[in-house]
Every structure is written in C-alpha cells, then in structure tokens.
Amino acid sequence: MSREKILAAVAKNKPDLTPLPEIQNFGNPYANLVEQFKAVLTAIGGEVVYVKDWEEIRAYIQTHFGGRRIVTNIDPLADVAQESWIKSDPHSLEDVGLAILKGQFGVAENGSIWVTETEMGQRVTPFIAETLALVIQKSELVPKMHDAYIRIGGERYGFGAFIAGPSKTADIEQSLVLGAHGPKSMLAFLME
C-alpha cells in the first residue's frame, strides 16, 4: 500500500529528468603510491610494515603477538595461527587478539584497504579482533576511490568494506581515542 503511495507521489512530484554526469577519473597526482598510502594510513592511526615475503610476516607476528589468540585464513601463515574458526559461531571470536587477513587492494588517497567476505572468513572478524592485520601487495595500490570502484567493477560480494585504520572515536571533547568497539590497532603488511 505505502509502496504504491510513495512511488505515485514521487512520480507526480519529481522534476524533469536530468542526465547522469560522466564520472571523471581525475588522474594520479601521487609520485609514489606506496609512500602516499603509508603517510595517510599512519596519520589516521594505522601502521604500515614493509615485508618481503610470508616468512617476514610470520617472524613479525611471533615477535609482537606471541601468546595471543591469532586467527587467519591465509595458508602460508597456518602454523602461527588458528585455522578452524571459519565455521564457528561469530560470537566465539570475541577473544581474538590478532586477525590476519588478505586485502584485495589499497587506496593511496585515504589509506583504506578493500576487503570482502571471502577474505574475511567471517564478516565480524576484522571488527571483533583486538588487532587487525591486513596483507596487500605493494603493486596492489590504486590512487583514488574512482580507481577503486573501477577495480571492483561488477564483483558480487555478500559484504565488503574499505577499512582505514583501527576503530576510533572522538566523541568525548574531540579527543581522538583508538579502539572504540573494534580493533585498538591496525597493521598493513605491504608485501613486495
């Protein structure tokens, strides 16, 4: 009932049809995408770690996150983390100390990384862990959001997110606090 009422009211009251504008790409103003990405992500509370290979990531994790509950769905890291969590109740991830997930690509202008459900394993993983680590290839950086959506194209996903840094808030007198509900820290491993 309301559906028809609303649609009829829209049809009656809408202005004459105007065309959609062309979406310009605006080019790439950044001389070095990696440096730009690192500068922005660092400024918004994230941390960037350059690594050569999975071996370096494994070593980094063992040094910095030993003793915590670590989950990943990345095969080469299977020995430093738990793997059998993908089918479990999402609530059971509440005590995860570190989640290491693959990102598809990063965006230099805002330090965000595109991650979909496929890489997340479970949708809640990147949000519920105390620290989130995302791994992307250095070559997988695009300059701007327009490039990001060209890259995503018509991909079908149940859920996807641009993630830019740790969870944060500034609701108390505009003081920035990291770790509102989600991760208190966020790492991006940029791999050669």
Added chain:
Amino acid sequence: MNHADAAEKFNKDFDRTTWHDETLWWVRQKRDRAAFAIPEWEQLRETASQIKHNVLSNLDNYLIEFEKNAQKNGITVHWAADAHEHNQIILSILKSQGVTEIVKSKSMLTEECHLNPYLTENGVEVIDTDLGERIVQLADEPPSHIVLPCIHWKKEEIGVLFHKHLGTPEGCADPVLLTHAARANLREKFLTRRVAITGVNFAVAETGEFVVCTNEGNADMGAHLADVHIACMGIEKIIPKREHLGVFLRLLTRSATGQPITTYSSHFGKPREGQQMHIVLVDNGRTVQLGREQFRNSLKCIRCGACMNTCPVYRRSGGHSYHNAVAGPIGAILAPNLDMTKNADLPFASTLCGSCSNVCPVKINIHEQLYEWRQELTKSGHSPTAKTLSMKVMSAVLSNPTVYHLSGKIGRFAMANAPFVVNNSFNPWFKQREMPEPPKESFGEWYKKNRGEK
C-alpha cells in the same frame, strides 16, 4: 520554546558558548584542510550535485530497481509512508523474533521518526552504540549534532554520567578511560543482542547493496553478530550506480570531520548465511519536499554536518535550540516541510551569510532556501508575531517620507539625549553590544544643506 529563546538560554553560559563555537570552528578548519588538498574538489561537488539531481528526477525508477536487486540478494524490503509506519514495521519484526532488546548504530532517520521512545513504550530496550549517541542516550537527551551527537558535552560531565551508569571512578574525565569503559559495556551488548538496527548512508540501485559509514565499527559489530539486521533509510539515499560511491565517499568524511574516509565504509550486499536482512524505505514528507520546487534540493543532503560546523548561529546557539532531529542550516530547511507551524522559527535562525552553501559537498543552495522559507512562512501567516508586527510598523514608516524623516529625528534625539530609552534589554540590538553614537543630522538633512540648493 522557539529557537531564539532556547539560544538565549544556551548563551547564558558565556564560556560554554565560546567553547562550543571554537570546537566546531576547529572541525570546520579540518574540513578546509581536507578539501583544499583535493585539486578537483569543486568538480567533485558539482558532479555529486548533478548525480543527486538525476536521482531526484528519476527517484521512483531507482527505488523500484533497488528493491528488485535487493530482493534478488535476499534482503526483505519494506516501505513506510511516515514515521509511525516505520516504527510499526520495526516493532513487528522484533515481535516476530520475540526480541525485547536491541542494539542500534547511529541513524538520524530513526531520530527523526522518534523510534527510541516508541520502542521503549512497547517494552523494547534500545541501546545506542555510537559513543556520542550512547552518552546522550544515558543523559536522556537527543543528539545535538548529526555527526557529533554530544559535541555540547564536556568530558567532566561525561565522567559524572559514566560514574553513575557505568561505574567509572568518581572524578575520572580522561577520554581514553571513559571510551574504554563504554567499549567494555557495549561489547557485552553486541555479544548478546539478536537484532541490530543501522542507518544507511548510500543505497545503490544498480546492485541492491547499501553502504554504512562509521569510525567506531559499531554498525558492523551489531550487524555481523546479530541474527537479524534491520537497516532504515530515507528514500533520497538512493544513488544510481556503484561507481558513484567513488564520488560520495570522497566528499562525505572530508566535509564532515576532515578525515580522508571513515574507518569503515561497509557495503552490505546480502544477508550472511542464516541471517535475516531487512531494509525499510521511508518517505515521511520527502515526496512532499520533492514537489516543492524551491526546496527539493534539500533532499540531496548526505548528512555530513559541514553546514552546522560553519554556521555562526549554530555554533553559538547549540543544536538543541533547533528542536528538530536535524539541527543547523540544513535542518532549518528540512524541518518546516515536516511541520510548518512547529518549525516556523527555524529558517529565521540564520545570518543568511551563505557559508553553509559554500561548504555543502552537494552544493545545496541552503541560504537561498532559508530566505525562501522566510517568505513562504510569512505569506502563509507562520512568521513570529513580533516580527510580523514590527514589519508592519516598518512598512508604514518607510512608505511615508514625512513619517520616515520625523522618526529619524526622534530616534537621533532620543539616542543622544535619553539613551536609556534604547539602551535597555527591551531592545534586541542592545544585547551583547553598545548602540552606535547617533549622527548629528541625517543624510537627507546633510544633502539638502550641501548639495540641495545648488
């Protein structure tokens, strides 16, 4: 209480007013830095405005397209003609689930529809999970700003509030400790509530997905842990294609807080396995506004709050003085559409300086619409009595040269010889400022003397 009276009350605390003003101006400056770093900023604004214009000109078809695609994705689509129907739909979903406790992430639409009191009356406990919203909820207040809900609260006051409700140590006013106390408390809610409500920033007709932007991750914590996710959106939030998100996500947060993007820009395409996902499409006066040619641009709003942060009146009067879910300049052009009598004062709560229009990321002509509303409201008899009367007096004086010259003379005489007649609290021009020294003669008199006889 109308805006002017409420603002006067807010202004009684001089230091707080100054602090509020400076805090919001700082946010406005952050917006400037972010905007100026993008050479194509003006082209982006123009593109966004044109996309939104196309949306308004084809809204019915986009809504049908969105519905079809969302349903194909397994999302249940509901339509609500007004706030009451929106609230009823939500309550009926909760009842069907047998649920009496929910978590909600920030949604100005649910504020507009007064969902919280409705659910509370019907025995449902609503927990707002955005920290700012949680603070005002604990204080039993509405948000005073659409992006910064508790911008009017000082940390010491939040400390007292949290001591009472969350058991933080007495006298603790440290933002980090307070935030982490709220985190611990809210985490327990996320882990135990079976239904989560979120707002919607953008819904894409082409794909049937919707995007929710938060910094805290509260929408995601709620939605991904709940069995049922209900998203509520105004019908104007539709955009045609996924690629258009590239334009709006670049503008939204830079305009709002000066950040390059929110921490989480979450794209919900389908419910997760075993989960129910609902979306409620709400009209609540939007189709009426669409039909008001001079005001329909206000439906382009993407709720960034830039117009509030820059508005000299908002900054010095506080969000609550606007007595409407959306405060500030944009609220002042949206509110009269909902209720002309109740909100007739709001379009007058502006200097018409145009700063709001200058910062608007979708180029809404906000100050022009404020001016239009003033004329509209005056014509339809909704302008304040005092203003109507003084305009009548003014009109009589200005249309009669003899009366005009005589009143000028009396005015100058009174100001020079009996200043107490004008320098008192009955004269609004005397508030917070001295009256100017009256000239010895009027321009008319001067002209007659120096030029008139030649």
